[in-house]
Amino acid sequence: MPGFSIELFNSQKDLVQKTMEQINKDFAGFVPPFNIELTSGTSYQYIQEQIAEVLKHVSKEGTYKLKSLLYRVDMPEKFFPENASKTNYFLILADAIIRREYFKVTARIKFSKNQ
Numbered sequence: 001m002p003g004f005s006i007e008l009f010n011s012q013k014d015l016v017q018k019t020m021e022q023i024n025k026d027f028a029g030f031v032p033p034f035n036i037e038l039t040s041g042t043s044y045q046y047i048q049e050q051i052a053e054v055l056k057h058v059s060k061e062g063t064y065k066l067k068s069l070l071y072r073v074d075m076p077e078k079f080f081p082e083n084a085s086k087t088n089y090f091l092i093l094a095d096a097i098i099r100r101e102y103f104k105v106t107a108r109i110k111f112s113k114n115q
Contacts, residue, residue: 004099006044013038015105016047022101023051030058030069044098051094059090073097074104 009016016038024033036042036050059066063081070079070093079093086092 004102009098009102010044015102016042018105019098019102020047022105023097026073026101027054027069030065030072048091048094048098051097052090055090055093055097073100075100 009019020036020038027034031054034050034054036047055066055069058069059081067080075093075096079096081089
């Protein structure tokens with residue numbers, strides 16, 4: 001995503017919080033709400049690993065459920081399980097979801113300021 005960097009993400013705790021809220025909103029109905037405690041020491045990698053674990057859990061319930069979640073998050077088909085060829089698929093997917101949700105949050109903020 002243009003304008004996204006892990007360093008920028010880590011430095012904007014309010015946007016990290018809003019991104020996590022958006023992730024919880026989009027994951028609702030697929031998994032119980034999950035809280036990743038965000039402190040000044042919470043790293044992007046930690047958040048990514050936690051989301052990857054949630055995605056693994058969803059995938060164990062079936063490919064259909066994972067694909068439905070990816071549709072809700074608005075992920076491109078290249079991220080669908082049948083297109084996954086990497087052993088670290090869930091970490092890659094978690095990274096892409098964080099970036100997508102961050103984009104949603106920042107776009108919403110940007111467009112609400114323009115109105």
